[in-house]
Amino acid sequence: MSNIPEQLKYTKDHEWIKIEEDIGIVGITDYAQNQLTDVVFVELPEIGKQVEKDKNLANVESVKSVSDVFSPISGEVIEANEKLSDSPETINKDCYGEGWIAKIKIKDKAELDSLMSAEDYKKLTGSESH
Amino acid sequence: MYSSVIDEHLTTRTKAAIFDVSHMGELMIEGKGSITFLQNMITRDINKLKQGRCFYAVMCNNNGGTIDDLFIYRFNDNKFMLVVNAGTIDKDFKHLIANKENYEVEIKNISDETAKIDVQGPEAEKIIQKLTRYSLEELKRFEFKETTIQNTQTIISRSGYTGEDGFELYLKKEKAAEIWNNILEAGKEHNLKPAGLGARDTLRLECCYSLYGHELSEHINPLEAGISFTVKLEKQDFIGRKALEKIKQSQKKLNIAFELVERGIPREHYKVLKDNKEIGYVTSGTMSPILKKGIGMALVDIDHSEIGTEIDINIRDKLYKAVIVKKPFYSYKGK
Structure with a gap:
């Protein structure tokens, strides 16, 4: 079973977001990193980039494939986790902590309503892993 | 149990791995x-x-x-x-x-009735030797022997697609599962692991071995693919000889090896540029688990194929600096 922290919000594309006032910290879920296996490269967004909900925020690459990381919300990228440039495998080791990808200044908090709770996400991954 | 491509790759390079390649x-x-x-x-x-x-x-x-x-x-x-x-x-x-x-x-x-199991890596000989009376020491690279592994008729060939010492075993499919399990058991103390086609691909790519459908196709001849050692124009006539003679005189493309200077991973079909002009495309690319760099092979204009040539790879509309290097990235380490 994959690890799904209660306090986070999720997308059907396996991103998580942690809300800290008007900032959202974004990463990929334990389920996602497990499916990818070894993450060997992360293409981070540029600071100041305006991102839209459900559009490309970053790219995460394993040996075999390239996967989009979609932004769970619209807003401006205010920080990217530069540590992932040198140690992309941090995503495999600690996807909800040190392996965060970007911090986004949230444009419209109403968008948060469409995100999934931990419980909903658990159901989604439960059905996908069968 | 299979692990991950990188783990399987490194296990093949340092210990040994077993591959089911019966699809061949x-x-x-x-x-x-x-x-x-x-x-x-x-x-x-x-x-x-x-x-x-x-x-x-x-x-x-x-x-x-x-x-x-x-x-x-x-x-x-x-x-x-x-x-x-x-x-x-x-x-x-x-x-x-x-x-x-x-x-x-x-x-x-005889493809349907034949299984193929590859055991590759520096520990491969010790593992297979436990299961056969035939002395593997006698077998040199690219030599094979029709013999038995635990009373099962097997062709043991000292060859492979990984750049390591190792064996390719051909046997009747009915016996394949049993022999597979017995090799796994014999390999336990040597840290033998099963490996899949993902690792097989990164291993062969570090060695710059061609893969059909990528470096070679009906539209890519062996001269362009950079394997001219397989083309003997001076021998008796053969299918394709006239065309290959002509191609050799005015060859326009060549498959080269390159590594990224910047962080990034080249993938098949990405465009290769020189001074903003497209000169070819990537035929295979990956992150080398040994070099920990983005590496690849590309089919480029022969005028831009010299070792040391600085090129760019277009990755999602961004240009990444790369340089043409000598093949292979990883030299054969076996006997």
Whole structure:
């Protein structure tokens, strides 16, 4: 079973977001990193980039494939986790902590309503892993 | 249990891994006309292949395009085995039949009844030796022996697709699961692990071995693919020779190896540029688990194929700096 922290919000594309006032910290879920296996490269967004909900925020690459990381919300990228440039495998080791990808200044908090709770996400991954 | 591509890759390089490659095809060529027939079919000189040995070869069409790349085993003057790619078994078989003409040969497809298990890595000999009475020490690279592994008839070939010492085993499919399990058991104390096609691909790419459908195709001839050692224009006539002679005189493209100078991973079909001008495309690319860099092979204009040439790879519309390097990235480490 994959690890799904209660306090986070999720997308059907396996991103998580942690809300800290008007900032959202974004990463990929334990389920996602497990499916990818070894993450060997992360293409981070540029600071100041305006991102839209459900559009490309970053790219995460394993040996075999390239996967989009979609932004769970619209807003401006205010920080990217530069540590992932040198140690992309941090995503495999600690996807909800040190392996965060970007911090986004949230444009419209109403968008948060469409995100999934931990419980909903658990159901989604439960059905996908069968 | 399979682990991850990187783990399987590094295990092959440092210990040993076992691969199920039974999807590969095996075609038997038998009869008095075998040598002259094969001499017409392949671009390499079959007379240079000694009994009890195997070599890498290429079959071309009349345009010099590659029908397939394969390994040929010489049992004796009248018996050969062609080990071909899975996706081209039927095509190769038809191509051989279509060119059988009056040659005294019988062509048989034994792919469905034949399993192939590869055991590759520095520990491979110790592991396989536990299961056979035949002394593997006697077997040199590219030599093979028809013998037994635990009473099962097996062709043991000292060869592979990984850049490491190792063996390719051919046996009846009914016995494959049992032998697989017994090898796994014998390999336990040597840290043997099963590995999949993902690792097989990164291993061969570090060695710059071609993969059909990527470096080679009916539209890419072996000269352009950078494997001219397989093309012997001076031997007797063969299918594709005239076209290849012409291509050699005015060759326009060449497959090269490159590594990224910046962080990033090149992938198949990404464009290769020189001074903002497109000069070719990536045929295979990956993150090298050994070099920990983005590496790849690319088919480029021959005018820009010199080692040391600085090029750019277009990755999602961003240009990443790369440099053409000498093949291979990883040299054969076996005996």
